[in-house]
Amino acid sequence: MPENEETTEQVATETQQPEAAPEAEQATTDPWADPDAARKEIEKLRREAAKYRTKAGELEPLARKARELEDAQKTEQERLAEQLRAAQEKAQAVQQRAVRAEVRALAAAEFADPDDAHAFLDLTAYVDGEGDIDTVAIQRDLKDLLKRKPHLGKPADNSPRSPRPDRTQGSSGNGNRSSSDPGVIFAGIMDQALKGR
Structure with missing residues (x-):
């Protein structure tokens, strides 16, 4: 029986050693x-x-x-459907560019920056089923936008106006025009100097 106990202890010791061995192997095999x-x-x-x-x-x-x-x-029908889809996407992109240009053109008179106008509007709402652009609706929405957001409009010119010059006054009014060209001025001085001799 004592031999069996020793064998059991050896088996128990051996089973404990392999548990520690993977950690040691892992440490040495870590590249x-x-x-x-x-x-x-x-x-x-x-x-x-x-x-x-x-x-x-x-x-x-x-x-x-x-x-x-x-x-x-693919069937011919599938190919044609893909081509139609691509053509519709291109047409829609062209329409959106045209609407954006129309909005910019109509907003140029009243907006400080016409590009701001199309940023606040739904551009798809201005194209009808036939592809025509509804400019009346654009103008109506632009006016409404200026009412809601007046800071987008051009600033009011409330500054006093300076008087326009009257060209009949001064030396140009009596026919004795003086040129501001230095060559002409120098020639006039030289002409007077030569006549005075």
């Missing part, structure tokens, strides 16, 4: 703890990445062919 092991791990990862890049490069032509086959298998 990032040692710079040389880290370099080797990085090189290994680079080789794997290069292998996957090569595979992706090889598969790209196959993916392109699959897309082409898929497009070829």
Whole structure:
């Protein structure tokens, strides 16, 4: 019986040792703890990445062919529907640019910055089913916008006006115009100096 007890103790001791062993193995197999092991791990990862890049490069032509086959298998109706959808999107973009330009043009007279006007308006509301732009509605909404947000309008010119010059007064009014050109002035001085001799 004493032999059995020793065997049991040995088995118990052996089972306890492997529990501590993975921690020791993990500490020694951690490639990032040692710079040389880290370099080797990085090189290994680079080789794997290069292998996957090569595979992706090889598969790209196959993916392109699959897309082409898929497009070829589409019915004529599906292709036409896609073309129609693309044309409608383009037409809608052109309409929105036209509405934005119309809003800017109509807002230029009363707004300090005409670009502010279309920022506050729903541009899609001004195009009817036939694609025409409703300028009356734009003008109405611009006036309403100025009532709600008067700071967007041009500032009122309340400053006193300076008088306009009267060109009949002064030296130009009696026909003796003096030029501000230095060459003409110098020629006049020289002419007077020569006559005075």
